[in-house]
Amino acid sequence: MQPGADEDLQSIAPRQSTKLAAAIQGAAGCIIALAALQVILSLEFDDPWLDLVPRIVCGAGVVVLVLAIPIYGQRLWACLVALSIDILLTLVLAAWAIYSLVLGIYSCMQIVAVPLALASAVTVGFALGAAARAERARRALRDAGEGFGL
Numbered sequence: 001m002q003p004g005a006d007e008d009l010q011s012i013a014p015r016q017s018t019k020l021a022a023a024i025q026g027a028a029g030c031i032i033a034l035a036a037l038q039v040i041l042s043l044e045f046d047d048p049w050l051d052l053v054p055r056i057v058c059g060a061g062v063v064v065l066v067l068a069i070p071i072y073g074q075r076l077w078a079c080l081v082a083l084s085i086d087i088l089l090t091l092v093l094a095a096w097a098i099y100s101l102v103l104g105i106y107s108c109m110q111i112v113a114v115p116l117a118l119a120s121a122v123t124v125g126f127a128l129g130a131a132a133r134a135e136r137a138r139r140a141l142r143d144a145g146e147g148f149g150l
Contacts, residue, residue, distance in 0.1 A: 014072055014130075021120075021127035022072035025082055028113070028120035029065025032089060033058050035109040043105070053096060060089055064120070071124065074134035079124055086121035093117055 014022075036058035045051045064085055070078035093114045100110060 014074055015127075017123070018072065018074050018127045018130050021079075021123040022068045024116070024120050024123045025071055025086075026065055026068035028086070028116040029061050029063070029068060031061075031109060031116055032064060032093070032113045033061030035107060035113045036061055038107060038109060039100075053092075057089070057092065057096070060085060064089065064117075071127065071131075074127075074131045076128070076131045076135045079128050079131045083121060083124045083128070086117055086124060090114065090117040090121055 036054045039054040040058060043054075064082065067078050067082040067085070071082055093110075097110055097114050100107065
């Protein structure tokens, strides 16, 4: 084993910030998808554009849920993609929640989805450093011939 390989292997192990980010990411994806599915199944809009928004949000919620797996594996690309989707979803969900409340549509799941998407973005942002360290460690191990499929 090359010198420094032990430190590299320790860098690959998921840290607490990464575990928290993956857990909140998975919970956010589940709640977002379910909140959008609730709107899809219970409401009809006259405007086809308004009917399209919950379907897109539902798909994005599923993507957010699936991204929790590579985030737990400290993949830098997954953290970057999830961070951008989470920020966008926070803005869209906040606007949609305000629009829904103005129309008199009250959904607890929809109201909970907004801060959960924001919490997901914040925790994934904190996990970026650990993912970058793990990515560098994987590259160092791979260059030393000890990648082990990591």
